[in-house]
Amino acid sequence: MILLPERSMKSVFVVNRPLGVCVFLLGLMLGLILSASPTMAAQTSNPLPNAGFEDGITSWNIGEGGSKVVTEAARTGKLGLRVSNDGTKGRGSNATSASLSLTPGQEYTLRFWARSNSTSAGVYINYLNEKNRRVYDPNIKSGSPMIRIKHDDNQWHEYTFTATAPELAKKVQIWVHTFSTANCVIDLDDFVMAGFPADVQVKAPRPYKAPNKPKPIDWDNIPKPDKPINIVLKLDDLFVKGNQPTPRWLRVVEYIDSKQIKATMGMLTEGIATASPEYCQWVKDHLAKGNWEIWFHGWDHQTYTGPDGKKHNEFEGRSYDQQMKRLADSQRLAYEKFGFHFTSFGPPGGVGTPSQDATTHKVMIDDPYITTWIYPTAIDELGKQTNQQGDIVILDRVWGVGIEPTVGAADFEAFVRGYIRNVQKRDYFTLQGHPQMWNDHRFEQFTRIVEFLIDQGANFVLPSAYAKTLR
Incomplete structure (x- = not known):
């Protein structure tokens, strides 16, 4: 007997049936299992951990500049990512995702939603080699793909970007960055990385560590x-x-x-x-x-x-x-x-x-x-x-x-x-x-x-x- 997860207080039993019927029922059961377990399906189609920030800053390096996970930034669920800059942060505001393994020539797609009052920010793709050093794409002027936030109407917009990993790339990660002189508030949520095999390797980024504060200057x-x-x-x-x-x-x-x-x-x-x-x-x-x-x-x-x-x-x-x-x-x-x-x-x-x-x-x-x-x-x-x-x-x-x-x-x-x-x-x-x-x-x-x-x-x-x- 195989007991299916069920959504209507009913169980389905497989007993002595012809082979064709059993195959049909097994396929039906698999579909029911996936539909009854959205988390399992999401893990297959989107290997990026904590893609919607419902687990706070887990699996993200967040903290530099004006980056934080807050309820006000959520598009769906309870939490979202807010990156802001008042024009005084020399390195901008930043957030970095976990890295996903990939191979040169692999095509993948990044999707996310953003709401902003400025176009002074972007979502970048960072390629890394096996030693976690940056790899640059020779076909891109800056060396790395960047999806610029192009709407400043404070409304949610979906962004989609498809790319092919360059030679020597072994890993890929998302980097959200406001420009150093920007004055902006940008909310982001519901990231998806598609096009990765089931055995993709995921590695969390190093946790953010605030730099030591310098000693005060003796102005006198x-x-x-x-x-x-x-x-x-x-x-x-x-x-x-x-x-x-x-x-x-x-x-x-x-x-x-x-x-x-x-x-x-x-x-x-x-x-x-x-x-x-x-x-x-x-x-x-x-x-x-x-x-x-x-x-x-x-x-x-x-x-x-x-x-x-x-x-x-x-x-x-x-x-x-x-x-x-x-x-x-x-x-x-x-x-x-x-x-x-x-x-x-x-x-x-x-x-x-x-x-x-x-x-x-x-x-x-x-x-x-x-x-x-x-x-x-x-x-x-x-x-x-x-x-x-x-x-x-x-x-x-x-x-x-x-x-x-x-x-x-x-x-x-x-x-x-x-x-x-x-x-x-x-x-x-x-x-x-x-x-x-x-x-x-x-x-x-x-x-x-x-x-x-x-x-x-x-x-x-x-x-x-x-x-x-x-x-």
């Missing part, structure tokens, strides 16, 4: 350096578009001018050929003031897929002729439209590979105008060799001292901590920032950094002019 006893520190304000990503830079850029430029200090703008040159007369005049007017230097930051800041199938930054992995063409075309256009040649260079980043290589060094040495290289890292062996060669001065970077601990997130206190630790060891700092990414809070953090440096007696310098003093 911050020492001043023995001699004034030289500061290069390296402001990145000035696009040539429209009749003038964007309002965020203009706000920063006007602030710098009001403080009567020197700063730089890293220009991306692809748009110079079609620059409007108004934009050209804006550039000429600001160069004429004498407190600005515009340097070469790249042609388009775009990553590309190399012959090795990996993503590379603009000035890394390309041939000498390819890199030289980007620089030579930029020099020609800058002179034709603005009346100057670039004398400083700072390569663009974008993905985890280096921003430059040995070929870049040769290109910059061979260019007749470049005299200064605003290095994106601490100086390396190639940089030392270029410095010794004598045609170019490299101004390197101290990682612990910067406007932005993470890209786009200007942070006054983080800067001051790094400054205190390093100021007596250096003659200069190059401070990188991205004005287009600064919301009101980040802009205010930048102004506090500048005013702190002014109070410290810092000497704001232009890279080309300062480099001449180091020859």
Whole structure:
């Protein structure tokens, strides 16, 4: 006798029946079992544990920034995931799921529901290898799939995404992330990962561990350096578009001018050929003031897929002729439209590979105008060799001292901590920032950094002019 789970207080018995009838009844029983046990069916079709957050934060790494599981975020059931950011969280707000095993070439589908007041967040797919290191998809610009939250009407919307695992991928996990400068509240619920075999391996992420809080800064006893520190304000990503830079850029430029200090703008040159007369005049007017230097930051800041199938930054992995063409075309256009040649260079980043290589060094040495290289890292062996060669001065970077601990997130206190630790060891700092990414809070953090440096007696310098003093 086989006793079925039953929904109507009835039992079904199988006794002596022909084989065909028994097979039919067994199939019927299986269907009844699955329909009577939705949990069993869900485990087969959706291996992602705690996909609806009914078990709180179990099987998720939740806690960084403004991530939490709350009743207000539920679409179905009692709980859902809420990620929020007020524009002050340098790393955004994040949540990471358990990982699921998969094989290269395996197709799978991610589905979920989201409700948001902003489009400043995304649900990312992270691929991992057998050592839990990131694997990047060469067919995707950023290296990882991302489903951007595209509705800001505070209504629930379903999102569906189908992808194929790249070569070397052994695991996949979901990463929910708000952008660092976002101001948003986003609710998510009812995740589904489909297309996985019954023997899929599931591994929970490491539990979230809050970072240790740094010691309070003794604001009344911050020492001043023995001699004034030289500061290069390296402001990145000035696009040539429209009749003038964007309002965020203009706000920063006007602030710098009001403080009567020197700063730089890293220009991306692809748009110079079609620059409007108004934009050209804006550039000429600001160069004429004498407190600005515009340097070469790249042609388009775009990553590309190399012959090795990996993503590379603009000035890394390309041939000498390819890199030289980007620089030579930029020099020609800058002179034709603005009346100057670039004398400083700072390569663009974008993905985890280096921003430059040995070929870049040769290109910059061979260019007749470049005299200064605003290095994106601490100086390396190639940089030392270029410095010794004598045609170019490299101004390197101290990682612990910067406007932005993470890209786009200007942070006054983080800067001051790094400054205190390093100021007596250096003659200069190059401070990188991205004005287009600064919301009101980040802009205010930048102004506090500048005013702190002014109070410290810092000497704001232009890279080309300062480099001449180091020859």
